[in-house]
Amino acid sequence: MKTYGFIKSWKGVLIAAFVGLTAVFIENFFKLPILDPLVVAMVIGIIMKSFVKFDDDIIFGFKLAPSLFIPIGVVFYGAVSLNFSNFIRMDLNSVFTLFIVFIVYILSGIILSNMFGIKEKAGYLITAGSAICGASAIAITSKAIDADADDVSVSLISVFLSALIGLFIVLPVVASVFDISGLDYAVFSGSVMQFTGFVKASVAGLSEEVKIVAQSVKAIRYVGLIFLIPLFASFAKGKLTIPLYLWGFLGAGIAFSLMPDLAKVLNPSFKIILNILWSIAMGAIGLNTNLKSLFTKYGMKVFTVSFITFMSAVITFVVGLKYL
Numbered sequence: 001m002k003t004y005g006f007i008k009s010w011k012g013v014l015i016a017a018f019v020g021l022t023a024v025f026i027e028n029f030f031k032l033p034i035l036d037p038l039v040v041a042m043v044i045g046i047i048m049k050s051f052v053k054f055d056d057d058i059i060f061g062f063k064l065a066p067s068l069f070i071p072i073g074v075v076f077y078g079a080v081s082l083n084f085s086n087f088i089r090m091d092l093n094s095v096f097t098l099f100i101v102f103i104v105y106i107l108s109g110i111i112l113s114n115m116f117g118i119k120e121k122a123g124y125l126i127t128a129g130s131a132i133c134g135a136s137a138i139a140i141t142s143k144a145i146d147a148d149a150d151d152v153s154v155s156l157i158s159v160f161l162s163a164l165i166g167l168f169i170v171l172p173v174v175a176s177v178f179d180i181s182g183l184d185y186a187v188f189s190g191s192v193m194q195f196t197g198f199v200k201a202s203v204a205g206l207s208e209e210v211k212i213v214a215q216s217v218k219a220i221r222y223v224g225l226i227f228l229i230p231l232f233a234s235f236a237k238g239k240l241t242i243p244l245y246l247w248g249f250l251g252a253g254i255a256f257s258l259m260p261d262l263a264k265v266l267n268p269s270f271k272i273i274l275n276i277l278w279s280i281a282m283g284a285i286g287l288n289t290n291l292k293s294l295f296t297k298y299g300m301k302v303f304t305v306s307f308i309t310f311m312s313a314v315i316t317f318v319v320g321l322k323y324l
Contacts, residue, residue, distance in 0.1 A: 012061015019283030033197035038135035045286020065284035082253025105131035125155035134195035149288030190217025
């Protein structure tokens, strides 16, 4: 592929920045937890790509943007998300349940992807997005495994749709049928829901104690990235691979866990910066995506894998809660 300099490709980066900032504005204007700016940015990018024909210089800018913004965002993500003190708030039974659900997410995601003929990298993205933290995990993993834009888009949208069904149908029905409430419901939501915003939405209106527990459980899942990123990167590249930015993620998490007062002051600003960086990156990925790839038999297979993987985690939690 012909190499274009940054000066020639700046228009593509600028367009991606516009898309990302628009998504962040939408999130802050409507203040709805389900409007994850990364998902919104990618959808806007896909729509723009469908109606506008961009030249090669601009397209190269779209391809360049994720490489620029994702690694930087990873460090901010570690600072705001990887809080090891969350382990202190969890009882051993909840930690054990969370660990089992996490393992089920990984095994079911990988096994089902193979069974349904999903491409290797897309399977890794589905698994990471489901087991860890939705769009954020997919963003980090996509960079580590050098995933194509189409793989990122179809995986993220599938995980997002599964999470929507989970939020509005699966969790309420399961909680009602099996009488899951209070702190058990907090652990349930934090253990199985893919997106942090969806966890918050699922416990909205409940007590502050329930909200804190749900978000603490969800936050513990971020630690899984330390394991999954090297694993999937090594599988995808056929050799042991530990992305350098993963050390930044871990270092930032440790530093802010040891300095909670500083974290309290800086985290609000860091979250804004993080949303902007990754929204730009996901907007650029959307601008690289072929819309037709989302509405194909293959796209339906990816969604099916994502949803069954989610249901496997839900069933595992319920069985663990009721019978272990």
